[in-house]
Every structure is written in C-alpha cells, then in structure tokens.
Amino acid sequence: MWELKCQTLKKSGLLSLYRGQESFSSLGGMAALKAFTKRALLQPSRGNPLKRPRGVLLLSPPGCGKSQFCKTLGNEIGRPVLMLDVGQLMGSLVGQTEERTRQALRIIDAMAPCVAMIDEVEKAFAGVGNAGDSGVSARMFGTFLSWLNDHESDVFVVCTANDVSKLPPEFCRAERFDGIFFLDLPGASEKEAIWNLYREQFQIDRTQRLPDDTQWTGAEIRACCRLSALLDVSLAQAAQNVVPVAVTAAESVERLRTWASGRCLSAEQPGIYSRETQVASGTRRRVTRDPSAN
Numbered sequence: 001m002w003e004l005k006c007q008t009l010k011k012s013g014l015l016s017l018y019r020g021q022e023s024f025s026s027l028g029g030m031a032a033l034k035a036f037t038k039r040a041l042l043q044p045s046r047g048n049p050l051k052r053p054r055g056v057l058l059l060s061p062p063g064c065g066k067s068q069f070c071k072t073l074g075n076e077i078g079r080p081v082l083m084l085d086v087g088q089l090m091g092s093l094v095g096q097t098e099e100r101t102r103q104a105l106r107i108i109d110a111m112a113p114c115v116a117m118i119d120e121v122e123k124a125f126a127g128v129g130n131a132g133d134s135g136v137s138a139r140m141f142g143t144f145l146s147w148l149n150d151h152e153s154d155v156f157v158v159c160t161a162n163d164v165s166k167l168p169p170e171f172c173r174a175e176r177f178d179g180i181f182f183l184d185l186p187g188a189s190e191k192e193a194i195w196n197l198y199r200e201q202f203q204i205d206r207t208q209r210l211p212d213d214t215q216w217t218g219a220e221i222r223a224c225c226r227l228s229a230l231l232d233v234s235l236a237q238a239a240q241n242v243v244p245v246a247v248t249a250a251e252s253v254e255r256l257r258t259w260a261s262g263r264c265l266s267a268e269q270p271g272i273y274s275r276e277t278q279v280a281s282g283t284r285r286r287v288t289r290d291p292s293a294n
Contacts, residue, residue: 009082009107009111013088014084014088014089014100014103014104014107015082015083015084015085015104015107015108016082016083016085017080017081017082017083018071018074018080018081018082018083018117019080020071020072020074020075021075022068022071022072022075023072023075023076024038024072024073024076026072026197027065027068027069027072027197028186028190028191028193028194028196028197028218029065029186029187029189029190029193029194029218029267029268030065030069030183030190030267030268031268031269032181032265032266032267032268032269032270032271033056033058033069033181033183033265033267033268034076035270036056036178036179036181036265037053037056037073037077037156038076038077040053040178041053041077041079041156042077049152052154053156053178054148054156054157054175054176054177054178055116055148055155055156055157055158055159055176055177055178056157056158056159056177056178056179056180056181057121057159057160057161057164057172057176057177057179057180057181058070058158058159058160058161058181058183058267059160059161059162059163059164059180059181059182059183059256059260059264060160060162060182060183060184060256060267061162061184061185061217061245061246061249061252061253061256062162062217062219062245062249063217063218063219063220063245064183064184064185064186064217064218064219065183065217065218065219066119066160066183067117067119067160069158069183070115070117070119070158070160071117073115073156073158074114074115077115079113079114079115079156080111080114080115081114081115081117082107082108082111082114082115082116082117083117083119084104084108084116084117084118086118086121086124086125086140087124088100089101089104089140090136097136097139097140098136098139098140098143101140101143101144102143105143105144105147105151108153108155109151109153109155111155112153112154112155113154113155113156114154114155114156115155115156115157115158116155116156116157116158117158117159117160118157118158118159118160119160120160120161120162121159121160121161121167121171122161122162122163122164122166122167125137125140125141125144125167125171141168145170145171145176148176149175149176157177159177162256163252163256164180164259165259179265180263180264180265181264181265181266181267182257182260182264182265182266182267182273183267184257184260184266184267184268184273184275185215185216185217185246185253186216186217186218186221186268187268190218190268191213191216191221194218194221194222195210195213195221195225198221198222198225198226199225201225202225202226202228202229203229204225204228204229204235208234208235208236209234209235209236210235211224211235211236211238211239212239213239214244215244215246215247216242216244216246217244217245217246220242220244220245223242224238224239224242225238227241227242257275258275260273260275261273261274261275261276262274
C-alpha cells in the first residue's frame, strides 16, 4: 500500500517524501518542543477526530534547527514526512495554481497519518495581498487556511518561519496550530548537548578546548566541527571561519527575539518564551579546557 502511495506522490510532482534515519536523539536541545509534540502525537484519540493534534508553527533565526526538527519528528513517532514546496504549486494557466493547491491537499489527506512540512512559510506566501498576480496568491492562501482549519484527516502540520510578523494574523490564530514555538539561540546546556553530539559525529577529540561560541546557533556549531574534521585543524582554528548569523544579521535577530517574547511558547522550557530569561542563560557557558594544558 505504501509503495502505491509513494508512486502516486512522485507522479503528482507536488510533494516530496522525506526518508531519513534521524530521531530526537540526533537533535540537541528543544526539550519542551520535543515533549509537547511527542505527547500530542502519541496520545490515543480513541476514535474522536476532535482530539487529533493539528500541528505547530516554529519561529526562529536561521540555523536553530527548525527544518531538522521536522525531519526527525517523523521517525520519532513513526509517520512519513511529506514536504510541500508552495513554489511547485504555481501554474502559468488561469486556475492552474488553485487546482494544484487543492490536489496537493487531497494527496496529503490520502497519505494520513503523516507529518506535512512547509518550510519558510512566510516566503511561500509572500505574494498574499499583492495585486500584481491577480489575486492568485491570496486564493491559494485562502484554500490552505480553510484546509488547515477544517481538515479531518490525521495530518500533523509543521510550518517553519524566520519572521512570522510577515504573515497575516489569521494564519496564527487559535485552532490553526496547537502551539507557536520560538526556537531561540541555544543556551548553555543546549550548546553543551550540541557540541557533544557533533564532536561524536565527526570523531573529534573531546579533550579539545571549545572555542568562544557566544551567539552561535546549532548550525554554526556543526559547521565548526565539520570544518575541524575537514581541514584537520583544532576547533579553535576552525572557529575562525565561522561568523554567527546573530552578528551578520544582529538587528533582525534582535527584532525577532523581542517580537517573540511573551507571544510564543519556548522550545526549550515549558511555558511562554521570555527574552530576558533566555539571554541570561545563554551568557552562562561552561568552557571545556584541555586537561593537559597548564
């Protein structure tokens, strides 16, 4: 049955099926988000469609693990991950885009139970409200919103965004998603877990001194470990080639954190995200030094 479904998926050209081996153990941090989604998806609905989980919206600066979380979620709860590229829905003929959108949503319903992932959703629907496309983006967005609110299939939707303030307010209202989570720059404990994970993956000596990782994301920690293994240099030397996004885009990252404070759930700790609490925890990092050093 699954082979037939996969063939139909490939034939449509509107969706792609992600197949990987990653699980939550390969992803450092995000303790609250992991616990929330796993509990929601593994909780029995007892045949009541009203109790089915709807999905989550993930907001963060680039490189904090939003997309990777979506991919690991499928393996963790035993569901296939369908990736929807909104750009592939656009057609050149009148009405073609709307028909492709409805077809993609029908396929997602048919593949249930599954996880549907829409990456960088604010860019996917960037044309909403723009009269230059004769309202095509607005109609496509309206169709997706209606499905998001009314679908009865067992589909868990995960949308990621780097700037949710660019989305219309109706997209984020209650009952579209089970929660809107903010993934901030990793704190001290998260960084330690991420360093341990990637040092093991790239077979790097754990006694090496860690570089200054102030304002680093998980992607930048991975880049440092990969470059260290690739160039056969120490982590401190590899870190000279890494410029964190919190430095190159400091203003936008700060604006995003300020917007999310008090408005989003924290991906690391249960409850509402607080910028002041996260910034304070991020400044306290334990530095691992080479025990042989003087």
